[in-house]
Amino acid sequence: MLPQTLSHHPLENPMRWSRYYLFTTREVPADAEVVSHRLMIRAGMIKKVAAGIYSYLPFALRSLQKLEGIVRKELEKADCVELSMPAVQPAELWRESGRWEQYGKELLRIQDRHDRDFCFGPTHEEVITDIVRHDVRSYRQLPLNLFQIQTKFRDEIRPRFGLMRGREFLMKDAYSFHADEACLDRTYRAMADAYGRIFQACGLDYVSVDADSGTIGGSSSHEYMVVASTGESVVVRCQESGYAANVEKAIIGPLPTAPAEDPQPLLEVATPKTTAVAEVAEFLGVAEEKVVKTLIYEVDEALVAIAIRGDREVNEVKLKNLLDGDVVVLASEEKVRQATGSPVGFAGPIGLSEEVRLIADPTVRGLTNFVCGANKADAHFTGANWGRDASPQQWEDVLLAQGGDPTPVEGSTGVLEQFRGIEVGHIFKLGTKYSEAMNCNFLNEEGKGHPMAMGCYGLGIGRTVAAAIEQNFDEDGIIWPMPLAPFQVLLIALNPKDDEVVRQAEALYDQLRERGVEVLYDDRKGRPGVKFKDADLIGLPVRVVVGAKSLQEGKVEISLRRDRERQLVDVADAVGRVQEWIEGEAT
């Protein structure tokens, strides 16, 4: 998308609703589940073309462009320079980085007329690295930081929630190149600051969290989460210690453990048909924390047993990173039988098949006389103890953190709270992963070649606008934060058949435009009720109503969408008051 300015000469840009392309609806398809999706459809912002693929109608486009403007301004402050790369990319580059094979089905692969392979870019590390390696030779040219705002495509397994998880989506992506890690660290921090300013400027309640770096790879990574109950990500945070992380990544402080007991003999007890931890615990009259749950995972071809406290869950992202497997899934019934010699539900760390690697989570380390499956149908052990009865090959943290857990920050007694968020930004330190694979090198002071250190910084444009709605709405519609509002003001001619109403409304319209106010003028020949309902639905921050009744006293009514408290002001004062309010709402 090319840069566009919203500060056109006002009089050249008449925005009369009767001539504008904005069609609201009362009804919404049953599958629009989340608020932002429903409201964007009802407010005539987006139109689905195919699964996960939308047209941005004019009203939505203005909001997207507002956000783009904020992003540009803040990135330029961070010395980040805009460019634009192609959406369609040759397979050749992706083969060079190794991702043509790695990326999987999410990468939309296409062929041209000569049967040459291309993909529709889901991200642009390869292209940018290719550009930079040709132009940059010397450390003197570094660091560099480049960004674009562009349409990307990821062939998501399951697109949903409108713009929140489309297949085609608008993203700002930036890439930085450095002579050393220290320089990368500085830019990474500068970008983190810029992101903070961007989300703050949008009026969003957000939090930045430690994140897993996923398929993009690299060392350090942070996500920016907009707090929303409909978010698809789960986040934990400790206000006291300042720790915040995606649960995929989150670590916790040591959990309190029961005091060690004198060892008891290992005893096999009959536990007919009790497979779930809760059942076992109740049947044997022990706490769930004293049960060691053992899960059998298939990692590529191998089998791995994971021992974890009975009342807790395994974090499969951590597990996947730990085992470095392409596919990590819970084992099939058949494989479980192979590993344990018993049906699902009776696995335990004692007496597993030789070929199964046992990994135990620290949550079970301090347990004495614990309960676990006996690797035998309808049987469990009591009085089990590490060392004497079983010894894991590895102790590794594979715990899924949850609210109420202690913060991992040493010296703090803080507790994690858990909430949901929408991931609107993600920044990574890539290191030299791509520069090495693709020979993106520079010469240092000694004239020696080195791969450049890289960072990459994504920000979902469409998703952020959706998140803004997700965070700012009521039962009647959207409540735009001023910085992202498609227009600042909605001016309504309430009785379009009344000549005086029209005359005054037109005059106000001209005056507002002359002062550079972004105003949508509802000049439609509709009934008042319809206009009010539409006004609430589309949610522009400031509303000005010119109606026959108040006009008889020389007044017009102004209100904010946020609180809808109406004030009558003299016609002559209206424009000034509106401008004051716009200033006040500008966050």
Place this chain on the structure above:
RNA sequence: CGGGGCGUAGCUCAGCCUGGUAGAGCGCACGCUUCGGGAGCGUGAGGCCGGAGGUUCAAGUCCUCUCGCCCCGACCA
């Protein structure tokens, strides 16, 4: 990819079990009344019932296949 569901008017959906004249609400057009919180009455336009095969005297309805979409689970800005 596994499991479930849906394709009928511009939109949201009924009708399908139990085969026999194509429906409702909203929207749209026209008229009269109404006119500061999605008006009332009347009239009207609008459909290859996703597509292809089959069963049947007869298929929106039953069967098979296909395409598309959606929901629940494994991916990510």
